[in-house]
Amino acid sequence: xxxxxFPRLVSQDIDQVxxxxxxxxxxHDLRLEGGRPPIAFRHHHAxxxxxxxxxxxxxxxxxxxxxDIPPMEQIYLVQFSLVGAVRIxxxxxxxxxxxxxxxxxxxxxxxQQTFGEGYKHFTVKLSKTGLEAALSQELGFKATDLxxxxxxxxxAGAAVSFAQLVRTxxxxxxxxxxxxxxxxxxxxxxxxxxxLLLAAVxxxxxxxxxxxxxxxxxxxxxxxxxxxxxxxxxxxTLDEMxxxxxxxxxxxxxxxxxxxxxxxxxxxKNCRLALARQQLQAGAELGLTVTEVALACGFSHLSxxxxxxxxxxxxxxxxxxxxxxDH
Numbered sequence: 001x002x003x004x005x006f007p008r009l010v011s012q013d014i015d016q017v018x019x020x021x022x023x024x025x026x027x028h029d030l031r032l033e034g035g036r037p038p039i040a041f042r043h044h045h046a047x048x049x050x051x052x053x054x055x056x057x058x059x060x061x062x063x064x065x066x067x068d069i070p071p072m073e074q075i076y077l078v079q080f081s082l083v084g085a086v087r088i089x090x091x092x093x094x095x096x097x098x099x100x101x102x103x104x105x106x107x108x109x110x111x112q113q114t115f116g117e118g119y120k121h122f123t124v125k126l127s128k129t130g131l132e133a134a135l136s137q138e139l140g141f142k143a144t145d146l147x148x149x150x151x152x153x154x155x156a157g158a159a160v161s162f163a164q165l166v167r168t169x170x171x172x173x174x175x176x177x178x179x180x181x182x183x184x185x186x187x188x189x190x191x192x193x194x195x196l197l198l199a200a201v202x203x204x205x206x207x208x209x210x211x212x213x214x215x216x217x218x219x220x221x222x223x224x225x226x227x228x229x230x231x232x233x234x235x236x237t238l239d240e241m242x243x244x245x246x247x248x249x250x251x252x253x254x255x256x257x258x259x260x261x262x263x264x265x266x267x268x269k270n271c272r273l274a275l276a277r278q279q280l281q282a283g284a285e286l287g288l289t290v291t292e293v294a295l296a297c298g299f300s301h302l303s304x305x306x307x308x309x310x311x312x313x314x315x316x317x318x319x320x321x322x323x324x325x326d327h
Contacts, residue, residue: 003174032060051193077125078125102201218255293321305317
């Protein structure tokens with residue numbers, strides 16, 4: 001397995017394994033089905049600053065290992081299958097992750113993994129704060145609630161570059177002479193990993209992220225962005241945006257297209273959707289309904305709101321409200 005010089009735990013005690021992995025990632029349920037105990041568990045671990053690398057073999061060649069993971073609010077897990085396959089269920093979506101593929105487990109979602117016989121895998125743990133900061137820096141505005149595509153991505157294109165950089169870092173660490181963790185370089189290395197992941201796996205900001213980088217947006221675009229963010233729940237019209245910008249409708253539209261890769265009205269809709277998601281995630285405790293949230297965030301057509309919300313976040317508004325209520 002990768003990171004051979006960094007063994008973190010080798011054990012045949014399933015209770016010790018459970019406690020160790022709960023401490024390394026988050027508390028979770030772990031059980032074995034079939035097989036012939038004892039297991040021969042191995043976990044290799046190394047880290048930079050906020051990014052960690054983990055090679056894991058539960059050592060159960062004759063049965064299945066099932067892991068039920070509650071929502072992890074502050075981390076993204078990038079997973080590769082090294083040997084064998086795993087059945088992964090995120091919320092209501094299930095898929096098999098095979099060698100030659102990668103996937104991202106998003107924060108805030110309950111996950112079940114069923115490891116087949118002899119399964120070995122590798123995960124990269126990245127902080128939510130770090131990834132969203134990198135995305136915000138690239139987009140030029142604060143980007144929150146980053147959600148990656150919940151299905152496997154083949155190792156091709158940018159995904160290969162991400163996987164190769166991970167392997168290079170781990171091999172270098174293994175040799176004991178790595179400069180990747182040097183205090184002067186570690187920040188840049190982590191940023192490279194973050195940006196490669198954002199390029200490799202589709203997410204809800206991909207359309208803007210994949211737009212060629214441009215010069216800083218002009219004052220009138222930033223002025224309208226600020227106005228939208230402070231008044232997203234109000235019934236803003238395009239005429240109001242034009243008045244706030246101080247330029248013509250044509251110039252405003254061209255500015256948003258060139259520097260933000262979208263239109264002023266689409267930018268407003270995205271801000272409202274992000275606001276609605278925040279309110280839905282807190283709505284169960286406050287006793288709110290989907291209709292109340294939609295209207296409070298400036299949406300007057302409820303069916304269109306539900307369609308746009310589902311398209312952006314991969315689940316219906318009611319599912320977000322119910323999931324947070326189940327916590």
